[in-house]
Amino acid sequence: MTIAFAATLLILFVGWAGSALGLQYLFGVILPLVAGAVFIIGFVWKLVRWAKSPVPFAIPTVAGQQRSLDWIKPSRLECPWTTPAVLVRMLLEVFAFRSLFRNTRAERTVIDGTPRVTYFSNKWLWLFALLFHYGMLVIIIRHARFFLDPVPACIAVVEFVDGVFQIGAPRFYLTDAFILAGLAFLLLRRVVSERLRYISLPADWFALFLLIAIAVSGILMRYVCKVDINQVKEVIMGLATLHPVSPTGIGSIFFIHVTFVSVLLIYFPFSKLMHMGGVFMSPTRNMKCNTRQERHVNPWNPWAIDDPQANYHKYAEYEDDYRDAMVEAGLPVDKQPEA
């Protein structure tokens, strides 16, 4: 947690120093362009790497009855055996976080004098995860107003709905509150719960701190230390048309925000945040559960690639490799080691 926090503060400092030292061009033009390229190339590279890994078994996770005999009622969605059903299941997963909805919490309780483990349905994580992700989505869509000229009408619709309460000027956006509420919950969850704190790694904290820093710097820029949005748009359009415009004169909060976002984009493909692409590629979600109808052959299997000469590792060879260690661990071996 300390490491991640220090790293986030360091980025803050670098972003601020960049604008204070007159390196606006570096932090406002070069860094975001490089970060965007790293994000897109890294993301695709990761997808391709994942797509190259074979799935050795049919491993869909199921929460319902598989289709078998006619008189046993199968569960179409919980154990999908057709492609459309898998598709529906994926859509619900991506848009409604269905597997998070099933999140449970285990607790030790005493029932009638006997200690028991009880499982409670726990929807908070699901709720705040939804708040965060949809808040983030709408915020990203709203940012399109900087990248497109003329701004399409659908963006204005999103802005209207998001600011429907017409509080203050600049109008207060609901998603700003949603994203902060979501992130605050995700952070506090790790801080308050001992078990979660124990399993949290720097990468878990860093992703959260980075997102919080982005949201807070953006909100500050909109409501507190404002910048000339019109000039910001010129600079961003310069990036989007690859005719960079010098971003001098914009307040340092802009550079701090952009530096955080750039770090996020660079960090993204190599971090747990890649679950954005990963959710589509998780075999436990996207495989058909038709193990009773079809045989799933391990693509690693030399018979599967139809090559009798394939050079796979036989048990005898395996034992040759590890014989000493196996004997030492007291495992039975076919051939005794030479004395």
Added chain:
Amino acid sequence: MYNAKFVIPGAIIFVGLFTAPFWTNVFSAKHEAVKLELPQKPVTFFGEERTQCIEPREWMAANHMEMLIEWRDKALRENKRIYVATDGRKWETSLQNTCMACHTNKAEFCDKCHTANSVSPYCWDCHVEPQGNK
């Protein structure tokens, strides 16, 4: 690569969505900065001819919306209808009688900048728009 028939379209959709600003802009003309129609003639406030905006340009561009809301609250909730700018000049806290007296061409000033940045103030649902530079 396994499942290429799903992975490749997925990757293309991803790249397409995230680089959309580049593609849409590549085929349109080079982006041009918004050109605003600034007030030409001095306007008399408190018996004094003035040409300068209430506060410096940079400050106005970033903060005018907050200023307007503050003016409204001051005027309507506290009945303070005088605003003293940082340079000591006095202004009436009024959207129509102050801002729009100078920035008479709303379409070529406020609206132009707002449209470019997808901002749509709802003030004109009630407040009367000036009729341009007639």
